[in-house]
Amino acid sequence: MHTEPLLQSPIGLQPGLRRALDQQGTSNRGVLAAAASGLSEFIISKGADVDRVLGICRIDPELLQQPTLSLGLTNYCQVLEEAAVQSGCDNFGLHYGKQFKPQSLGLIGYIGLCSTTVEAAIQNVVNAFPFHQHNTLTRLVDKGDHYRFDYQVRHGSILCKRQDAELTLGMILNLLRHGLGKSWTPREVHFEHPRPQQWHEHCKAFDAPVYFDQPYNSLLIPKRDLQRTMPERDQTLLLVMQDAIRRLNADAPAQQSVVDNARSRVRQALLRGEPALDEVADKMGMSPSSLQRRLREHSLTFTQLVDKIRCELATHYLQQQQLPISEMALLLGYSEVSAFSRAFRRWFGVSPRQWRQTGLAAGH
Numbered sequence: 001m002h003t004e005p006l007l008q009s010p011i012g013l014q015p016g017l018r019r020a021l022d023q024q025g026t027s028n029r030g031v032l033a034a035a036a037s038g039l040s041e042f043i044i045s046k047g048a049d050v051d052r053v054l055g056i057c058r059i060d061p062e063l064l065q066q067p068t069l070s071l072g073l074t075n076y077c078q079v080l081e082e083a084a085v086q087s088g089c090d091n092f093g094l095h096y097g098k099q100f101k102p103q104s105l106g107l108i109g110y111i112g113l114c115s116t117t118v119e120a121a122i123q124n125v126v127n128a129f130p131f132h133q134h135n136t137l138t139r140l141v142d143k144g145d146h147y148r149f150d151y152q153v154r155h156g157s158i159l160c161k162r163q164d165a166e167l168t169l170g171m172i173l174n175l176l177r178h179g180l181g182k183s184w185t186p187r188e189v190h191f192e193h194p195r196p197q198q199w200h201e202h203c204k205a206f207d208a209p210v211y212f213d214q215p216y217n218s219l220l221i222p223k224r225d226l227q228r229t230m231p232e233r234d235q236t237l238l239l240v241m242q243d244a245i246r247r248l249n250a251d252a253p254a255q256q257s258v259v260d261n262a263r264s265r266v267r268q269a270l271l272r273g274e275p276a277l278d279e280v281a282d283k284m285g286m287s288p289s290s291l292q293r294r295l296r297e298h299s300l301t302f303t304q305l306v307d308k309i310r311c312e313l314a315t316h317y318l319q320q321q322q323l324p325i326s327e328m329a330l331l332l333g334y335s336e337v338s339a340f341s342r343a344f345r346r347w348f349g350v351s352p353r354q355w356r357q358t359g360l361a362a363g364h
Contacts, residue, residue, distance in 0.1 A: 031072075031132065032107065032108070033063055033067055035133065037104040039064055053082050077153065080096070080163035084163050091166070097166060097171050100170060107245040114234045117228060121176075125172070126149070149219045156261055162191075185206065185207040186222075187222055190210075190218040194327065258291070262305060263305065267313075314340075314344060314352070
């Protein structure tokens with residue numbers, strides 16, 4: 001029996017969907033502004049000065065009102081981190097994601113909503129995500145009785161991305177719950193970043209076991225029930241949305257610089273130990289000598305690049321008071337705490353513990 005779809009045609013669309021189709025000629029070079037839908041209001045609700053937060057991150061408030069305009073990915077990740085600091089809400093991204101409706105995500109949200117089944121919704125979102133946000137890994141890994149949805153920002157110059165990760169997994173959770181019901185829960189939730197102080201809020205938000213210090217930000221999704229139909233399925237409108245998001249990327253996106261690409265690869269390698277030039281070069285599709293030559297053009301060697309990234313990450317991790325120094329050493333690819341301590345003294349003239357205790361972390 002034919003069922004009339006809830007969303008029918010691009011003519012007479014709901015206001016949110018109409019906005020999602022605006023500005024189709026604009027090229028996306030980072031992340032579509034729909035990903036920050038309602039951000040200004042949410043920052044205000046958490047007690048922070050929204051003008052100050054957006055100003056620090058060099059984001060025009062008017063840009064946030066145009067869902068298909070492009071935000072720089074570095075600015076986007078920064079504004080979420082800055083909002084957490086300025087509001088005093090350490091789990092800002094988690095709470096922002098919890099209330100983020102799929103419709104508010106613009107084109108990528110409607111691609112999920114218009115899909116036929118829940119499984120098709122998550123797969124279609126994964127396929128379209130590179131058009132929604134660049135320099136980012138999204139994939140659906142078949143693990144037998146469940147899928148693992150992976151998300152990871154891979155922009156080499158973005159150091160702090162915890163809030164974005166928690167926001168994004170919250171967005172995906174809400175899309176899944178739209179088709180499976182508000183009480184649906186994933187099997188497990190994984191985050192790349194270290195465990196925050198108020199980690200119990202993550203378990204409550206996802207109603208599932210949450211693990212930190214993982215290789216990717218992931219949702220483990222049981223396959224049962226994934227063949228349920230999406231309430232607003234509409235194949236015709238799905239094709240319109242998919243075409244619209246591709247049009248925003250008609251121009252070839254600007255590629256990451258060699259340095260940013262290498263930074264991203266080195267950071268991923270640190271979780272496995274000491275980064276190797278051969279391995280990083282291979283991941284970038286280059287020979288080791290070519291990578292070294294390209295880095296020298298920026299007055300860098302591979303060893304200096306690794307050292308610089310470790311230094312930046314060390315100061316970031318030390319500001320997280322709940323994170324033991326021994327765990328930091330492992331996150332930075334050191335096999336022993338003593339090796340980390342020696343490197344830190346070389347960078348700052350004091351031990352990591354002294355740096356944290358004397359308040360240098362707060363003033364960094």
